[in-house]
Each structure stands twice: as C-alpha cells, then as structure tokens.
Amino acid sequence: MSENAQAAYDAIHQLIGNDPVAGDWFQVDQDRIQAFADATLDHQFIHLDPERAAQTPFGGTIAHGFLTLSLLVHLSTSIPSDLPPFNGVLMGVNYGMNKVRFVNPVPSGSRVRATAATVDVQLKGNSVDQTRAMTIEIEGVEKPALIAEWIGRTVFG
Template sequence: MMRLVESLKHGQEKLESINTELKHRVESTLKTWPETINKKVTDIRNMSLPWTQYFHFFDEVEAQQPITEHKALSDKFIDLHQRLLASLGEESFVGEWVEVDQHKIDQFAEVTGDHQWIHTNPEKAALESPFKQTIAHGFLTLSLIPQLTDTVNPEKNDYPEARLVVNYGMNKVIFPAPVKAGRRIRARTRIIDIKSLRRGLELVREVTIEIENSKRPACIAEMILRLYD
C-alpha cells in the first residue's frame, strides 16, 4: 500500500512539473506574437505595393506623443495638426442637397443584388410598407458620403499638406431614419478626434446625413482618415 501511495505521489509531482513547463512555453510564445506578426507583415509589405509601407498593426498610433516631437515630419504638416486641433469639434462642412430618387435606388439594388420590395417595388410598398412608399437602402445612403462631402471632387483637397490620404475605415454607423424615394439629403461634418501617427495623423470625422424637412438624420457615421506626410 505504501508503495502504491508513493507511486501515485511521484506521478502527481511529475504531472505538475510537465504542466509548469508547458505553461512557461505557452507564455513565452504568446509574449513574442506581436513581434513575430509585425515581422511577417513587414516581409509581406516589402514584397507588395509601395503604399502599404504606411500601415502598421501594433505600434502605429502614438496618441500620447506630441506631434512636434516627430522630427521627421515637415513644418507644414505640424501646422496642419495645429489648425485641426484649433477647430476640433466644430462643424467644418455643410454639403449641397442631393435627391435620392427611385432610379438611384434601383441602380444600387442592381449592383448589390438587394432587390427587397421595400426598396424596389413602389406599388407593393404603397400598400404594405409602414412608410407607404419605397425607401433607400441604408448602405446606399452610406455609399453617397464621398459625393455628399464633396471628397470626390479632384479640384478640392481638404488636406493639401498631406502626401497621402487613406480611408482607414469606420468606428460606427447608425441609420436613425429611412430616406424615402424622392427625398433630398445632405451631409454635415466635423472632426471629433485626432491622434498622432509615426508618419502623420489619424482623424475621426463625424458625418451626419440630414433628410430635408426631417428632425431625425438618415445616417451618422464616424469615418477614420489617415494623413501621411
């Protein structure tokens, strides 16, 4: 009996030793993951298009470091940062009214494959829709932001100091109210956040899409732009 107890005790100690060693190996591996992934991304980036050199996944944003400490940035880019900070939170753009007619809705349905009757069948919508007529797709309203904010105009550049402006994505998007076919919409924008990057700035631009004669907006989106010196 004593031998059996000693054998079991020895086996338990050996198992605990294996578990401890395995835990150390896993922790060591996890600690090196960010460095390993950054190296992989760098290797891929160097073999890809030149513009991808601007993207980093673990250490790009340096929100706590003043931009004036980035010695590689040009004076005009530092001036741009100061100008943006001075107007942070203020409305910077109000666009022109744009009509969202049935033809535009049908074109969007054709491109995306979304032919739900609430968007594309005026007769059925008049009888069964709670809105009593067709409405635009939410993503159609979202896709019109470049036009509504006039950022597709080749003669207009909001940030001439930047060598490259990248649409980096969105933080959030909501659609508080539908856009009925034939209604007009327009955009209002403001910068609500600014962060420093190694080679430039990251801006969060809030875009509110208004519906003419409506108290509720059609869309509110937080767009992320990256400006590179």
C-alpha cells in the first residue's frame, strides 16, 4: 500500500454520510439521442420517431436509458468536490456499477443533472475504490431519471 493511496482513502472516508452534491444542468437534445442510436445501433422508434413516439405513454421521443447512464461521466465533472488534489495518481478507471435503475424516461429536449454522495470507500493495495450514490434528475420533474451506485477506482504509484 502506498502512502498516497492511504491519504486518499482517509480523505474520501470523511465524505461518507455527507448530503448529495449537485452538478450543472445539461440538455439532452434529439441530435444527441440520434448520435447515440447510431453509435449503439439501437434505433427503436421511441427514441427516433417523434410521430410514433407521441402515440406512446411517453408522449414523444425519449433518451436511451444507456445514454442517460453514460452521461454520468460528463455530468459528474461539474459536481463540486471538497477533496484536495491527490499525489501520485497514475490513473482513474470505472470499476463498476451497483443497483442501476432507470426510474423515469428522459424526454428529448430535457435538461438533466447528476447528484453524488459518497457511500463507501475501500483501500485495495495501491488503489482506492470510491462508491458514490448517483442520481440523475430531470429539471422540473420530481421523480429522477436514474439511480445507481458508481464505483470509481483511483490507482496510485
């Protein structure tokens, strides 16, 4: 175990139990939904055909659930952090997800943002795994779009 990993673990551990912190709003427009459909080859009509989608309970096109999930990377960059810069960081990687749920569809044109709260931290040799409870909110809607536990691993030299 490196001293840098231990220092990061100690700092992150202090965040457990803090209230969730919100990031900036981000618009999910139809062009982004189309680009995601093209990248993933998921061209289901509820994402791309406004006329047919208007006839569904969604009332219009919606973002793919996996698009919403993948936006966590971008949305999390605007979430303020009280953590100091860590020394000796070699890299950060996505380690995994727990309890991912697509709670509410994201209509095309909606604005979303992420909130995060640290719920666990593990020291694993020269790495630190931070688990954060993530929520993606839809502006003006009470029920969130997504909830998940996201595990990020930071590797130290």
